[in-house]
Amino acid sequence: MTWLKRLRRPRGPAGVDPDARLAPVRTAIDEVAGRGRPALDRLVDQLADLDAVGDDATALAALELLGGRPRVVSRLDEHARRTSWYSPHHSTVLDRLPERLDAGAAGPIAMALASTHRDGRIRERAVTAILDRPGPELMPFLVLRTGDWVGQVRNRARAGLALLLADDPNGYLPATVPTALVVQFWRRGGFAYTQALAALLTAPTEVRQALAGSAGRHLRRFVFDTALTQRWLHLDELVAAAESEGDVRIRARAAEAACREAVWTRRIGVLQRLAGSRRADVRVLALTGLVRTGHDAEVAGYLDDPAPLVRAVARDAARRLGTDLLAYYLGAVADPVPAIGAIAGLAEMGSDTAVPLLRPLLAHPSASVRARAVWALRQLEAVDVEGMVPLLRDPSPAVVRETTAALRPFHRRVPPELGWRLLADPRTELRRAGYRLLRDRSTAVRLRAGLLLAMDPYPELARRGRADVTGLVRATNLPARRRALVPELLVTAAEHADLTELARRAAGTLGADTTGLLSGWLAGAVPTQRSGT
Template sequence: MTWTPGHRGETSAETKAALEVAIAAATQRSAAGRKTVEHLTFLVNGVVANADHDLGRAALRALARSPKVVARLDEHARQVLWCLPDQSPPLVRLVAGLTRPTVDPLAVAMASTHRDGRVRERAVRSMLDDPRPDLVPFLVLRTGDWVQQVRDRARAGLALLLADDPATYLPAAMPMALLVDARSRGGFAANQVTATLLSAPPAVRRMVGTSGSAAQRRLVFEMEVAQRWLRIEDLVAAAESETDVRIRSLAAEAACREAVWTGRLPILRRLARSRRPDVRAIALTGLLRVGEPAEVATRLDDPASLVRAIAREAARRVGTDALAHYRAAVTGPAPTPGAVHGFSESASEADAPLLNGLLTHPAATIRAAAVRGLRQLDAVDSGRVLPLLTDPAPSVVREATTALRPVAATLPAELPWQLLTGARVELRRAGYRLLGTAPVAVRLRAALLLAVDPDPGLSQRGRADVTGLVRDASRTTWRRTPLPTLDVTTDQHADLLVLARRAAPALGEEVSDLLAAWLRRSA
């Protein structure tokens, strides 16, 4: 890659917009390939070369908000940018500029990615001479540097910055420190951040614990729970309102543990009514520990499987026959999905016929639960379940497809193809799933049909399956697994050629060429 200053004729606003687009693309795992990072590196270095300090500060702020992008930029620049046999004059000027009285912060950030440890050490020194929060992510990266001199200087500087002004530098250091914690020399920054959190004022902990990433919030909350800085009311509020499952479960466990120790049954009952299954399960376990099994046993029909299991244990303790309860529920006038699921979890195959009557229930949730229950009990009657493949409810179609897939070979041969050309998305998906265990030629034909489906999700799945099949068929023969072969008649081969030509724009040139070669070999 050759670096030239670039951006001639472009305004700062245009370059800033291009930078924001490149940074956003680099944050997405699916798009953050080498070309994406190369483009971002080119833009950043172009800003440095043009000496646009205002734009440089804006670019540095945007980079500092994305620690993953900073880490990828650091890796790419060191492996590619600084390894050119003849470095371009802008790169040379960038390194030489580190000795000036006033240094561009973006230039310092890029110099910290240099392959030469002496240059990285000078960049770290410049960061510490004029510390800025936007440079802290780059400084954190250097605390795990493989050169001891660079590493020691960066670690000492980071420790001093966090100790002197945690409110300014802790939010900037924490995301990158958590990102590099798993690296071989990355533990120092995470330990330093943890130590700073322990000694930081509550307002600082609250700031990084409410506005940061999920990892930051988890670290702060785990620390507050471990240090017992939260009241039980705060824990209950977090258990009821938190969207992150780890924080919510931790809050519920701490609140219920405190409630069990102090005998505060109202708190346990309040959390047992939570809409979150994990919170309900923790609260009901607490009620069991304080000796309230009869109350817990009333949750036999809960929608959550873990809660039902806890309730069945409570029912056993109080002498309630859970299976008899479920039999009465599924044969009664108003069965619930939880009761149907509980029945299939407790009953044997001999009790399975009780679910057949629910396959025509007016509620779609009951029909879907009945099909799932029959599948779990290994008692699927294909004749009864087959009509549900065209059920009005997508959830029922999905469950019926899953139940019939193991016996797809016994179904009418034309049924999956009729579903694959249906008007509803769930029907086409069902037909394709039923063909998933068919021979290679059948699966290829179905995938080619799906590749041009109007639904984006189905089309993506069809393209992926075609790609997988043709790439497997084009590999060398030294593989241990046999190559897929097309055992087709002349008419079937002609049909595949027509479908391949129709799907070629969706598949792309590479896959289409491989498919054409495979079909030629199979003619």
């Protein structure tokens, strides 16, 4: 039985759900993306704790999670050398790694962590252990060592990576490429990328096709870019990728290559096919190709397209044909059910003659027409505040969203009590609208609205409220030299009592740090006779 197969046999405590053991690691990885040293410390501790359990299958699963976030792996490597190994708070498991390496008793996490050690001799032994018992989950750490500043570590890692990629590109490329792309421009960091590229270039066709269908975004882009450079893809394959690819970068590059080849070879049918794509980025490229081949009349038929760039290309073609664009859009919007693109196109013309046609559309039976009419009036700076306020309770979330955006610059003309009523509405989109209308007002109003939103049952709104309250509170605690604008809290005695009660209720969701700063801020605020609202 190979070492890899042996690792995948769970050896942990019976009856323990592996997903439950992975949950703290997954949380720690997510925290590292937006936080600093404490989050990295927690990640090291979670990995060390998981290694101590002795379940190699779960350990490999944790390393696989980590390998999917190559920048986190890079930060962990840097952090481990600078902090973990000489911090008095690091796990005692880390202290035993060298002797475990020497005894051959190091598991996958132990080998990965040992490869980040500040001592180059221990890193070299960790690389040797990884190469003696390789696995895809350990490849991100091996890639980092191929750029190590110590020659012995670097050379051993490079030789091992080159052999692994040459022997089994299908097994090791998916785990190698994401980290190789991160480090390729670092000093001594280009070796892994070069080896990955060489392995792909020499891999059999069936292996390349399997890698192209991988679920990993970084790998699929790497394979596609290489295929495009090497001209492995035929026109029909480029067209298929432009029509069906879900990754926007691959789709755009495939469409660009397909349209370029279609223009060179005068394959108008290909351009016409892609011009009918449901993806706006593909349509733009196809229409640009049709323009270059002299098909302006066909391109001008897209004046009503929902996408702004497509309409811009179509207008340019229509102008060359002598079309009166304003007259065209005025006629299109006068239809009983005007196209969404026609409404937007009329607004883009910037003519005041459009306003009388657009305002009746605010009462149109179609929600999409109402929403686009609000957007168009906002673009033309023709917002009728009193006329649009009723649309804040429109049945369509899209209309509510566009109306809120249109009214925000005029929030002082919107009654404050309307914002509070919306913030207490059962509909999620109305609570969001009420908050957006209130957050442009005084500090006291923003704080009260943020506290209410932080306790919202909808997680996205609650996150927004917590973030805004935290930002307000932290701004009051910055050193004087860093305070661009200190929030001034003007409240009456009743408002102060209300904010204090809301802060108490929201303490559980705000966290101890924010709650402590907020309590200090409120304690230092002196109630006045004049309201801050």
